[in-house]
Amino acid sequence: MKVLVINGSPKGSRSNTYQLAKAFLEGMEEGAGAAKEVFEAEEIQVYRLNIRSCLGCFSCWDKTPGNCCIRDDMQEVIRKLLWADITIWSFPLYYYTVPGGLKNLIDRQLPMVLPFMAENETGTGNGSHPSRYDMGGKKTVVISTCGFYTAEGNYDGVCSLFDHCYGKGNYTTVFCGQGELFRVPDVARRTNEYLGYVRDAGREYAAGGIRPETERKLEQLLYPKETFETWADLSWGIDKEDGKRESDALIFTRQMAALYRKESYQGREQVLEMYYTDIEECYQIVLGKDGSRVLTEELMAADTRIETPLPVWRSIAAGEIRGDEALMKQLYRVKGDFNLMLRWDDYFGGTGHRGEEARQGAGAGKGHGLDGKSGAGINMPDKETNMSIMLIPWMVFWIAAGVDGYIGSFASIGVCVLVPLLFHRNKKTWFDSLSGALAGGFSVAVLAGAPVRLILPLSYLAFGIMWTATCFREIPITAYYSMNQYNGEDALRNPLFMKTNRILTLMWGILYLMTPIWTYFLLGTPMASYTGAVNSVFPVVMGIFTVWFQKWYPAKIARGE
């Protein structure tokens, strides 16, 4: 598979569109690799070449057939066009058609056709010239971004040109509105998600054709019209009414406000106060049912106040630093309601979907979010871990064997055998396997005649050791399970999440290391059959504490305490 990319943007490799073309090409390469097909790609940066405009002399038809009288870089372009099996035309929309430099290149293809008149076989227009070369089997892809909120209705000129050249339906298109967003780091989460779809399209194209599902994703707007247009207007930093330039911090705050997703409205207005400590400017964003508004004066009581130097918040927005890392380093502080921070990406974070945005190479954008949803380009597991699966064998053994050692142990073994069936829906951790093995082993020991009074405390001790030992490992046990609520494995890179979990794991570990002591004594009393119930009380209290601590501790760090 020989692919030629023609980048017609004057911005060269800084082109928005070129990012799409590259993603498509990468996908094609993956597709070709999967099909064990040899893949070769060449690239033409049109604006780096010397391609003069056609003189209209027709000497390429009569005096020097097939050769233009202008000796410049076009000869090399034609050689590459003839070499390629697939040509990808990548360009921005300029005045509803292709940029001028690219139009020159298109015109200069005249030596590639014969002068004679022929029947038009493209189905568009009347009259044509036969090709000088055998172009049969060659394929064409057209990729373009435009500046308006949608591509729809803006590509009639481009389509008309390509319909005439290649025939209606004989080429594949990827047209995307809001193209300028591809150079804005603040919205990288969404644009990377889109680039992920483009990559999928490339892979599918190489395998035979883009799937309708992928086409639908490519047709979706990056952001709703209103959000994009507000954001785009603000990006010029000029007041629409009086043409005056606003402060950088205010423009930045307004752009952040423009990204607010009103679907995340929590039933009451929330006031987010941004205090830029380095320039001592303070603005508020009111997050309401119908959208957001920015207050520059007559400020209200703030629900959440972020105190940050402007460059810090900019870097976080641009994905240069993670929001959670910056918070741990106390580069900024948060006062008031911390919930907004925990749900940051729901409020401001694009439209990424779990799993989809994090596909290979597509999740590189990082938000401010402390909710762990700031994509970091890892593959999300399809299945989630589930702590209940790990606990079930233990619970059954502790409760049932506490009531009746013999029957309880049988029940426990039965559960240990059945639990693995749950793994078709859940991701297995090695604690799940170890728990099944240990609880099963203790049950067998009881059935073999070992005293329940000894085995039950020993089982708590084993559980406590398994749990506490993970505090000294890279990932504490609770993190394996609670990461599901924080966008999966990305949470494992969040230092605040990890520290919170390490503390919680240690506290739970200590509880279970102590449980054998009173269990042993309790089993020697008439209350023995209630041991399981008694031992459930402490975990319930700890559970309530855990829920509180998971919110309280990050908020304490955020306040800079």
Ligand SMILES: Cc1cc2nc3c(=O)[nH]c(=O)nc-3n(C[C@H](O)[C@H](O)[C@H](O)COP(=O)(O)O)c2cc1C
């Ligand atoms: C001279 C000029 C003309 C443009 N004409 C249009 C247009 O007709 N419609 C549109 O939606 N965007 C238009 N744009 C915006 C570009 O298509 C848009 O910014 C695109 O994403 C740039 O892509 P690039 O970075 O690949 O060059 C125009 C931009 C320039 C500079």
